[in-house]
Amino acid sequence: xxxxxxxxxxxxxxxxxxxxxxxxxxxxxxxxxxxxxxxxxxxxxxxxxxxxxxxxxxxxxxxxxxxxxxxxxxxxxxxxxxxxxxxxxxxxxxxxxxxxxxxxxxxxxxxxxxxxxxxxxxxxxxxxxxxxxxxxxxxxxxxxxxxxxxxxxxxxxxxxxxxxxxxxxxxxxxxxxxxxxxxxxxxxxxxxxxxxxxxxxxxxxxxxxxxxxxxxxxxxxxxxxxxxxxxxxxxxxxxxxxxxxxxxxxxxxxxxxxxxxxxxxxxxxxxxxxxxxxxxxxxxxxxxxxxxxxxxxxxxxxxxxxxxxxxxxxxxxxxxxxxxxxxxxxxxxxxxxxxxxxxxxxxxxxxxxxxxxxxxxxxxxxxxxxxxxxxxxxxxxxxxxxxxxxxxxxxxxxxxxxxxxxxxxxxxxxxxxxxxxxxxxxxxxxxxxxxxxxxxxxxxxxxxxxxxxxxxxxxxxxxxxxxxxxxxxxxxxxxxxxxxxxxxxxxxxxxxxxxxxxxxxxxxxxxxxxxxxxxxx
Amino acid sequence: xxxxxxxxxxxxxxxxxxxxxxxxxxxxxxxxxxxxxxxxxxxxxxxxxxxxxxxxxxxxxxxxxxxxxxxxxxxxxxxxxxxxxxxxxxxxxxxxxxxxxxxxxxxxxxxxxxxx
Numbered sequence: 001x002x003x004x005x006x007x008x009x010x011x012x013x014x015x016x017x018x019x020x021x022x023x024x025x026x027x028x029x030x031x032x033x034x035x036x037x038x039x040x041x042x043x044x045x046x047x048x049x050x051x052x053x054x055x056x057x058x059x060x061x062x063x064x065x066x067x068x069x070x071x072x073x074x075x076x077x078x079x080x081x082x083x084x085x086x087x088x089x090x091x092x093x094x095x096x097x098x099x100x101x102x103x104x105x106x107x108x109x110x111x112x113x114x115x116x117x118x119x120x121x122x123x124x125x126x127x128x129x130x131x132x133x134x135x136x137x138x139x140x141x142x143x144x145x146x147x148x149x150x151x152x153x154x155x156x157x158x159x160x161x162x163x164x165x166x167x168x169x170x171x172x173x174x175x176x177x178x179x180x181x182x183x184x185x186x187x188x189x190x191x192x193x194x195x196x197x198x199x200x201x202x203x204x205x206x207x208x209x210x211x212x213x214x215x216x217x218x219x220x221x222x223x224x225x226x227x228x229x230x231x232x233x234x235x236x237x238x239x240x241x242x243x244x245x246x247x248x249x250x251x252x253x254x255x256x257x258x259x260x261x262x263x264x265x266x267x268x269x270x271x272x273x274x275x276x277x278x279x280x281x282x283x284x285x286x287x288x289x290x291x292x293x294x295x296x297x298x299x300x301x302x303x304x305x306x307x308x309x310x311x312x313x314x315x316x317x318x319x320x321x322x323x324x325x326x327x328x329x330x331x332x333x334x335x336x337x338x339x340x341x342x343x344x345x346x347x348x349x350x351x352x353x354x355x356x357x358x359x360x361x362x363x364x365x366x367x368x369x370x371x372x373x374x375x376x377x378x379x380x381x382x383x384x385x386x387x388x389x390x391x392x393x394x395x396x397x398x399x400x401x402x403x404x405x406x407x408x409x410x411x412x413x414x415x416x417x418x419x420x421x422x423x424x425x426x427x428x429x430x431x432x433x434x435x436x437x438x439x440x441x442x443x444x445x446x447x448x449x450x451x452x453x454x455x456x457x458x459x460x461x462x463x464x465x466x467x468x469x470x471x472x473x474x475x476x477x478x479x480x481x482x483x484x485x486x487x488x489x490x491x492x493x494x495x496x497x498x499x500x501x502x503x504x505x506x507x508x509x510x511x512x513x514x515x516x517x518x519x520x521x
Numbered sequence: 522x523x524x525x526x527x528x529x530x531x532x533x534x535x536x537x538x539x540x541x542x543x544x545x546x547x548x549x550x551x552x553x554x555x556x557x558x559x560x561x562x563x564x565x566x567x568x569x570x571x572x573x574x575x576x577x578x579x580x581x582x583x584x585x586x587x588x589x590x591x592x593x594x595x596x597x598x599x600x601x602x603x604x605x606x607x608x609x610x611x612x613x614x615x616x617x618x619x620x621x622x623x624x625x626x627x628x629x630x631x632x633x634x635x636x637x
Contacts (some may be wrong), residue, residue, distance in 0.1 A: 001626075029626035036631065082544045245634075251577065262547060275581035278542040286540070289588060296584045363627040368549050373538040373545075 002031055004380055008388040014040045018383040028232040028369050035365040035383040037174055044386040046407065047362045051075060052184040053176025054168035055135040056083055058093070058260060061211045062244065063087035066129050067121045068098040070115050070147055071137025075099065075170075083425040085212045087238045088505055092129065093166075098122050102139050112145050117153050121159055131241040141169035162241070164191055175362035177259065186236075187244065192268070192371045195242050197249025198253035201230035201512030203298040206250040206274075209257030209266055209338075210281070212237025214428030215501045217457035219435055220281065223291060225509040227303040227414040235261055248272045252297055254280050254290075257338040259367050281431050282339075282347030284312060284319065311433035319350060322440035325477045327352035329481075330448060332397060332412075333388070334404040335360040335422035341370035343403070348376060351440055356397045359385055387411055401447050416456055418446040427498070433497050441494040523599060526607075530614045532628050536592060537619060543585050549559070549632045552623050554583075560619060562586035564612035568605050 018038070020031045041044045044224040048056075051071075060067045060083070076097045087093060101112050102117040119132065134147055151163040168182035197204075199314045205224070210217050217237040223229050232250045233243040253265045258354045265276040277293060280286035288308040295304035331353045333340055340358045347353050358371040359382040370383050380393060390408050394417055402419050403414045409419035420426050420442055430439040450471050457464060478486050485491075497503070523529040537544060543555050558579075565572045565588040574583040594600055598607065624632075 029628060032628040252581070256545075258542070258545075266551075269578075275577045277581050277584065280542065289540075291586055293584045296587060299578055323601050341542075364547065365631050366545055367595070369623075369627075370545050372543065409594060417562060 001076060002026060005385075006389045006392050008392050009043065009386075011446075012040060012043050014038070015389075018107055018456075019385075020381050022372055022377055022379050026377075026379060028373060031264055031372060031381070032202070033367060033368055033370050033383045034203075036135025037382060038173055045361075045384055046125055046386060047108060047174070047384060048176040049138075049170035049178035050168050050173035050176060050182065051135060051137050051174070052172040053106055054135050054166050054181070055133075056433040057176055057211070058180050058183045058236060059083035059133050059135065059166060060131065060491035061087075062239050062241055063089050063093050063156070064129060064131055065241050066094065066096075066098055066126060066351060067093060068100065068118060068122060068132060068134045069137055070100045070111070070118075070134055070140040070145065071102050073099045073101050075137045084214050084428075085237050086215055087212065088218065089178075091123065092126075093396050096126070100140075100189055103317070107139060107143055109141060110145060111140060112150050115140075115147065115150050116154060119163070120158070123158065130161050132161065134163060135168045136165075136169050138170040140327050141167070141255070146458075161505070163444040164241075172251060177362045177364065180260040182261050184261060185267065186270075187382075188264050188267050191245045192247050192264075193245070195245035196418045197232055199230070199232075199249060200514060201517055202249045202343055203227075203229045203231040203512075204228055204232050204302065205254050205294065206235060206247050206268075207231050207251045208253050209261035210237050211257070213423070213503075214425045214429035214430075214437070216281070216429045218431035218501055218504055219429050222296075222507065223307055224433070226307055227295060228293070228298060228404070228512055229294065229298065229300075229511075230512055237265060248274070252277060253295070254279055254294060256342075259364055261337060273445045280341050280346070282343060283436055284316070285350065286346055287432065287436075287519050288312070305397055315433040315437050316495050317491050318437045319440060321493055322444050323350065323352050324481065324491070325444055326368050326440065326447070329353050329398065329400040329443075330356045331392060331443075332357045332359075332402040332404070332417075333422075334385075334402060334408060336405055337363060338367065339422055341367060341374055344371050345374035349445070353443075356399055357381070357382065357393055359390075361385075391415065403443075416452065418449065418452065420446050431501070434477055434500060436461065437494050438496065438500075444477065445473065448477045450476065522595070526611060526614060529597070529599065529611055530618055532597060533593060533611075534614050534618050534622070537589070538593070538617075538622075541585070541589070549624055552632070553620070554624065556616065557618055558582040558611065559585045560591070560616045563589045563593070564609065566590040566617075567600070567612065568606050571618065587603055590595060 002021050002023045003016045004021050005016045009015040017034045020033050022031045042190055076099045098465040100114050106114055145164045151165050155163055166183050166186050172178055186264040217234055233239055233247045253268055253274050255265050255276055255278050268274045269276055279290035291304040297300045333343055333355050340360055343354050344358055348355055355375050357380040360367050361384055383404050399417055402417050406421055412419045426442045429435045523532045534636050543559055546552050546555055562572045562582050566586055567590055574580045
């Protein structure tokens with residue numbers, strides 16, 4: 001096993017099993033780190049908790065819902081600005097955050113009264129919202145508050161509201177992944193099947209494991225609408241509570257982030273016979289293949305092909321422009337979750353970059369299998385790295401850019417490694433053909449920003465030049481390119497709009513095909 | 522240039538490992554089922570044998586199999602020159618290799634853990 005030992009973790013020998021280098025001739029039977037379960041005492045883990053996994057990652061992207069934390073106010077950290085899962089109803093779910101504000105007196109005397117009061121106050125404060133999710137925290141779980149009973153009592157008193165309870169306290173799992181599991185199963189047990197599906201098309205899917213980061217879901221919905229495929233529910237980005245209650249009515253579950261949401265797909269398969277199709281959502285070729293697969297399932301391949309042809313013709317010259325300028329740049333792909341395998345191969349194939357390292361903070365070994373399988377030889381794969389290991393890896397690998405979360409990203413900036421936010425994005429959406437070019441543009445802007453020339457100077461000892469630092473990105477990126485590439489008439493910079501969602505939301509589509517005769521029979 | 526049967530299997534394996542996701546379901550029993558059905562259907566498609574796609578589940582396997590068979594034909598022009606017997610041997614070898622990588626030889630300790 002080609003384990004990698006960090007100098008800074010020599011005193012914690014168990015950490016050696018959590019990092020591997022994919023060497024020559026090695027495959028998954030010889031190169032796979034441990035993952036998920038083993039947070040080692042003595043090391044500092046940067047993992048999130050199970051409550052965070054349930055509420056902040058999976059639950060809160062539901063748009064027409066009051067998301068109430070039954071616990072201390074601090075647990076509601078990570079709402080707007082840190083998780084940009086936007087919605088087409090004015091971002092209600094990220095504009096407001098609700099908590100019962102548990103204090104020490106509640107730990108002693110119980111907080112059920114406080115909970116009931118908070119639920120009623122919240123509904124009164126937002127009279128247009130009639131749905132609520134309540135998330136248990138460590139504090140309310142430890143004192144044993146019966147959240148279900150309180151929710152039931154309120155629903156009896158307020159018959160027009162509906163409440164979902166998620167019991168996933170912070171200590172309920174080794175990482176946020178435990179919370180993903182819990183909310184999947186809780187939603188299925190409590191809610192799926194309680195609302196009759198509104199079927200409008202002959203081709204109906206649930207889009208699962210998509211969280212609408214900066215509008216990703218809306219980009220994909222556009223393609224599905226253009227194909228005449230009805231998306232009954234999106235679990236859970238931009239998803240509606242009642243639509244998600246009717247997930248049992250779909251013909252197919254299309255799964256994107258497997259480790260956060262495969263549980264619900266597997267159970268829908270077991271209980272309702274709905275099959276699961278795993279897809280890739282990023283990059284020209286993988287996305288095209290994904291649309292083709294969904295179309296093939298329904299026998300409407302030509303509709304997918306039309307979209308692929310149109311979008312490729314529109315955006316390929318722009319992707320090519322970035323490809324020649326990003327070629328051979330080294331990237332540490334440290335997104336923490338599924339994007340390590342969604343992006344590992346396609347950044348290499350379509351942007352020409354070398355993925356020198358992948359990591360996940362809470363991913364399962366299955367996530368690592370996918371990531372390592374898709375990486376090129378020599379990549380360093382790390383499970384649950386701490387800050388010191390991250391620094392050591394970057395110092396050794398010398399990446400040109402890092403794609404990661406905001407905490408390791410800020411650390412990277414301190415050692416002058418440009419960083420893009422892989423969770424909340426910089427200028428997304430990054431899905432779709434246009435989105436992939438926007439992503440390439442963001443990477444280009446990060447790597448070639450002239451600021452790096454100045455930021456590398458140490459103002460404590462270096463003299464700051466007054467005649468330098470006025471180069472443009474283009475002057476830096478094109479310096480070594482041959483003239484025919486630099487002046488190519490076939491390639492161009494990104495020409496899309498800053499807010500591409502504005503037009504998407506105004507778009508109209510032909511009505512779905514629905515075979516009324518088949519219904520009558 | 523893929524010359525030996527082993528080289529040819531390696532090319533197909535590389536495609537599956539880099540471009541597909543179906544082989545990495547999270548349970549041993551699920552992986553076995555995926556490998557058997559999707560690779561089995563791909564084998565039939567390459568050998569021009571009929572495949573059943575009556576149930577939604579079969580249709581799903583078939584979708585992945587059709588996509589893969591098309592990709593194999595496009596990426597591996599040498600497939601067109603192979604006899605049906607050789608294609609059968611090739612696909613059997615590929616099945617054994619994928620089963621080894623994802624199931625029997627897998628280092629994934631979570632595959633049989635009931636808590637996952």
